[in-house]
Amino acid sequence: MSEPYHGYSFPHNRLKRRLTHPNKTPLVLVSCGSFSPPTSLHMSMFSVAESYAERTGFELVGSYMSPCSDTYGKSSLVPAHHRINMCRLAIEQTNSNAMIDDWETLRRDEAGRPVYTRTADVLKRLDEQLNDVLGGIQTLDGTFVRARVMLLIGADLALTMSDPKVWAPADIDVLLGYYGAFIVERPALCATQDAIQPLKKYHDNIMVVPSFQNDVSSTKARAQIRNGEVAQDLPRSVYDYIKLHHLYQSAPSKDRHVDKNGKPDLEMVSPRLPVASHR
Numbered sequence: 421m422s423e424p425y426h427g428y429s430f431p432h433n434r435l436k437r438r439l440t441h442p443n444k445t446p447l448v449l450v451s452c453g454s455f456s457p458p459t460s461l462h463m464s465m466f467s468v469a470e471s472y473a474e475r476t477g478f479e480l481v482g483s484y485m486s487p488c489s490d491t492y493g494k495s496s497l498v499p500a501h502h503r504i505n506m507c508r509l510a511i512e513q514t515n516s517n518a519m520i521d522d523w524e525t526l527r528r529d530e531a532g533r534p535v536y537t538r539t540a541d542v543l544k545r546l547d548e549q550l551n552d553v554l555g556g557i558q559t560l561d562g563t564f565v566r567a568r569v570m571l572l573i574g575a576d577l578a579l580t581m582s583d584p585k586v587w588a589p590a591d592i593d594v595l596l597g598y599y600g601a602f603i604v605e606r607p608a609l610c611a612t613q614d615a616i617q618p619l620k621k622y623h624d625n626i627m628v629v630p631s632f633q634n635d636v637s638s639t640k641a642r643a644q645i646r647n648g649e650v651a652q653d654l655p656r657s658v659y660d661y662i663k664l665h666h667l668y669q670s671a672p673s674k675d676r677h678v679d680k681n682g683k684p685d686l687e688m689v690s691p692r693l694p695v696a697s698h699r
């Protein structure tokens with residue numbers, strides 16, 4: 421899983437290589453998503469999770485956005501280079517410390533075709549890069565420890581994790597049993613309890629981050645753009661980029677998702693259709 425790609429290097433420019441507080445566990449948060457487009461809520465998820473994490477014995481040393489490959493099969497995905505450019509603008513506009521890892525979008529099979537990467541493999545590779553290649557994080561006494569890598573997701577995505585058609589149970593063991601997740605509430609899409617109750621065996625590795633009532637989503641932003649409205653929930657520079665490149669002008673066709681093994685699956689229900697009233 422560590423194939424090199426021309427021009428790619430693992431981003432770590434904003435990784436805090438040394439802890440500033442004694443007795444804290446270094447934490448790296450990884451947000452995997454479509455980011456089509458990135459909204460202001462995608463960005464504020466990092467800050468709400470950080471405030472929460474720092475009250476619970478962690479020190480956030482790095483935040484990553486990992487946009488999924490174009491092969492994920494959601495018809496709402498604009499090409500990865502646009503999604504990456506928009507993530508970059510969103511980071512600049514919101515003064516975020518997040519880094520973009522575009523490895524998922526660059527991976528290719530032997531024939532040079534883009535491939536989908538399951539989220540468990542994204543976390544395993546980030547863990548390897550941070551802790552084995554870079555050597556971890558230095559503590560105040562000068563020793564190096566492994567950073568704790570955890571997933572940052574919304575409750576709506578957590579709700580899909582108990583569906584074995586969408587997530588292989590073995591991957592959930594890796595993601596929630598080994599790594600763990602910060603789950604940000606998303607009351608407009610689902611009740612937090614419905615999302616976490618089926619995952620209760622991973623309780624010790626799940627942090628539920630309270631959020632405020634909001635109906636911010638990429639779906640809503642795309643609909644506003646299509647209707648010629650101003651999408652208030654996007655960073656201004658992202659909105660301007662969308663206008664400049666005439667993105668999201670037409671209605672998406674039916675989604676063609678990948679299954680739990682990363683293979684296109686025409687039969688699979690979109691993970692969040694049952695709970696998303698606004699799409």
Ligand SMILES: Nc1ncnc2c1ncn2[C@@H]1O[C@H](COP(=O)(O)OP(=O)(O)OP(=O)(O)O)[C@@H](O)[C@H]1O
Binds near residue numbers: 456606638640
């Ligand atoms: N408003 C929000 N509150 C909490 N989590 C969110 C919010 N918006 C996005 N997320 C989370 O961010 C991650 C990436 O989401 P994604 O890029 O698919 O955005 P989305 O708004 O859910 O997209 P779409 O509307 O296109 O399905 C997911 O874990 C999702 O749950």
Ligand SMILES: NC(=O)c1ccc[n+]([C@@H]2O[C@H](COP(=O)(O)O)[C@@H](O)[C@H]2O)c1
Binds near residue numbers: 454486487492539681
């Ligand atoms: N089996 C899996 O690894 C799996 C299943 C569903 C979604 N995901 C990931 O979750 C993220 C968000 O997906 P949605 O845009 O469908 O909410 C994406 O990065 C996607 O790759 C992974």
